[in-house]
Amino acid sequence: MNIQTDLTPRLPDGRWALFLDIDGTLLEHAAHPDSVSVSDDLRLLLETVERRLDGALAFITGRSIAAVDGLFDPLKLRIAGLYGLEHRLTPDGQIEAADEPADMAALADEIELELASQAVYVERKGPVLAIHTRAAPHLLIRATELVEAALARLPKGYRVIAGNAGVELMPLEAAKGAAIRRFMQLDPFSGRRPVFLGDDTSDENGFETVNAAGGISIRVKPQGETAARFAIADVASAIAWLEANFGAVDKQANRDDVMAASRIPTEASPPSR
């Protein structure tokens, strides 16, 4: 389906469950995964949103939970990491971690040996391997070839998915939609209407899940086909949208102005309040 650049929805008051991708949605992309930083304002906003939703807020990310905790420290939220291979179902709960397949490390070593000296970063995430070519875009095709060759050598049950300026290799069960479905069965999410904001190919599965559940799917900076029903222009607009819909109550007065600023032109109308 082609992107429908509907107005970014102004959410009516209601019982929402909010799921957020991180890179490219809450954080601008940076040259290296470790180069991003989280502002105090963003931490504060997320704390406020979580409170206003009675806890029905979770990160749904390709990063590991440990990496996200490091970035957002001291804030800890409910989270599905590694595309749903890891979970922390309550902010202070245990991390349910994923096993690392023995042969993944050897494949990562091989890819690193060829590409690391050429500014390609191999991010080892246990059962998920991300090859980042942002600093060497001309090597994306070669990186993809190497990952496809690695896929052929792994047991069945893995897939390759395009990353943002890179490529990732992961188990089939790593899927953001499944992670969202799992949260939706639990308190405080169950009985609420899901909203998912994401920006990437790996978020499409989450958009489909949320659409099927009668929720709201929003793609940040859409560049092609997407299952998302709504669009937001960029990271700054996504944060403004969060602030406008779920931020501090005393800032709600600015809501209409912010919504106007975060719109992408459209022929369709937003959902009615």
Ligand SMILES: O=P(O)(O)OC[C@H]1O[C@H](O[C@H]2O[C@H](CO)[C@@H](O)[C@H](O)[C@H]2O)[C@H](O)[C@@H](O)[C@@H]1O
């Ligand atoms: O699901 P997300 O929260 O969007 O995470 C997706 C991947 O994000 C990170 O990589 C991407 O962001 C980096 C920082 O901007 C950038 O350098 C890289 O090129 C992007 O692909 C993260 O490193 C990955 O592990 C996540 O899977």
